[in-house]
Amino acid sequence: MKTDLKKGSWSAEEDQKLISYIEKYGIWNWSQMPRFAGLSRNGKSCRLRWMNYLKPNVKRGNFSKEEEEIILHSHSLLGNRWSAIASKLPGRTDNDVKNYWHTHLKKRAIKHKKLPEKPEQNDTNPSPTYGLDNVEGTQQSTNHSNYVSGSWFTFDDDNPSSSCTTTTNDYGFDQFTAEYHDAGSPGTIDDLQLFWDQLCPVENLEIANNHLDGFSNPISQDSYNDPISSYSIFNNDYITNILPHP
DNA sequence: AAATTAATCAACCGCGACTGT
DNA sequence: AACAGTCGCGGTTGATTAATT
Numbered sequence: 001m002k003t004d005l006k007k008g009s010w011s012a013e014e015d016q017k018l019i020s021y022i023e024k025y026g027i028w029n030w031s032q033m034p035r036f037a038g039l040s041r042n043g044k045s046c047r048l049r050w051m052n053y054l055k056p057n058v059k060r061g062n063f064s065k066e067e068e069e070i071i072l073h074s075h076s077l078l079g080n081r082w083s084a085i086a087s088k089l090p091g092r093t094d095n096d097v098k099n100y101w102h103t104h105l106k107k108r109a110i111k112h113k114k115l116p117e118k119p120e121q122n123d124t125n126p127s128p129t130y131g132l133d134n135v136e137g138t139q140q141s142t143n144h145s146n147y148v149s150g151s152w153f154t155f156d157d158d159n160p161s162s163s164c165t166t167t168t169n170d171y172g173f174d175q176f177t178a179e180y181h182d183a184g185s186p187g188t189i190d191d192l193q194l195f196w197d198q199l200c201p202v203e204n205l206e207i208a209n210n211h212l213d214g215f216s217n218p219i220s221q222d223s224y225n226d227p228i229s230s231y232s233i234f235n236n237d238y239i240t241n242i243l244p245h246p
Numbered sequence: 247a248a249a250t251t252a253a254t255c256a257a258c259c260g261c262g263a264c265t266g267t
Numbered sequence: 268a269a270c271a272g273t274c275g276c277g278g279t280t281g282a283t284t285a286a287t288t
Contacts, residue, residue, distance in 0.1 A: 009256070009282080031273065047274075048257065083276060094276070099255050 006040045010049050014039060018046055019054055052093045059091030063100055071097060071105060 006014075021037035027050075030043035039046060052058070063071075067089055074085040082094035082101075089097065 007258075029273080043273080044259090044275095045257075051275090052256075080277065095256075098277075103254060 004040070005042050005045075007045070010053075014041070015049070015054055018050060022050065022054075048095075052095045057091050058093060059089075063092075063104075067092070068105065071101060072108070075101065075105070 017037050017039055021033065025036075027033070030047045032043070033039075034041045034043060034046050037046075041049075070088055071085055074088055078084050080098075082098040086092050086094040086097045
């Protein structure tokens with residue numbers, strides 16, 4: 001048996017029924033709830049309406065410049081993981097972010113992709129523009145050498161197998177990536193700790209966790225067992241995802 | 247002013263992941 | 268291990284509104 005379930009736009013009355021029900025009884029089972037709430041909707045429709053529209057603190061209205069930047073940055077790393085991107089924007093839903101991307105930002109990102117590579121840098125006299133020293137809030141380091149934009153170089157004289165690089169990603173953002181290479185000869189967990197401490201103090205790791213879904217703290221036994229652990233930092237901006245070695 | 251086109255965004259659909267049995 | 272139910276995600280559609288001709 002099937003009572004024909006309503007589809008399409010929600011009426012104010014339906015909204016009110018759903019809100020009242022959830023306020024009273026909470027969310028316990030989306031597929032069962034509509035019956036009890038007196039709604040001729042399937043659970044999926046109710047869930048969507050609640051999540052994207054009715055839930056308290058859902059932010060409506062124009063996206064700020066800052067929100068745009070976060071979406072662009074995040075998308076350049078995460079791709080179409082709208083939910084992960086939305087999680088960095090309090091009050092915004094994945095649907096909103098996705099819509100905004102398609103209607104406002106996609107063209108801009110595509111344009112970025114067509115931009116020429118950033119200017120060549122002089123290998124013998126490297127500019128700090130894309131280097132670690134210019135990453136905001138990151139500990140200054142004097143250890144690195146042979147800096148060449150876009151290619152690997154020795155990061156730490158004490159850890160010759162560690163490296164970092166800078167690239168311009170597909171969206172035109174400068175991206176800084178660091179890796180710890182354990183080159184098959186296991187050191188101690190302290191070596192790894194030291195490497196990441198020098199590269200990025202703990203407070204910045206916390207920033208990373210706040211800004212990126214899926215970030216895993218490199219200072220762990222797990223990543224130590226993995227011969228390479230890495231993450232990236234947008235120039236002057238966000239610490240970003242763990243990246244596999246290319 | 248009317249017709250046409252473009253932009254916007256709420257909502258639907260299919261699918262995969264997860265959980266419980 | 269297999270199955271069913273549920274949930275959440277991402278791609279897509281379609282109705283409405285705004286802009287343009």
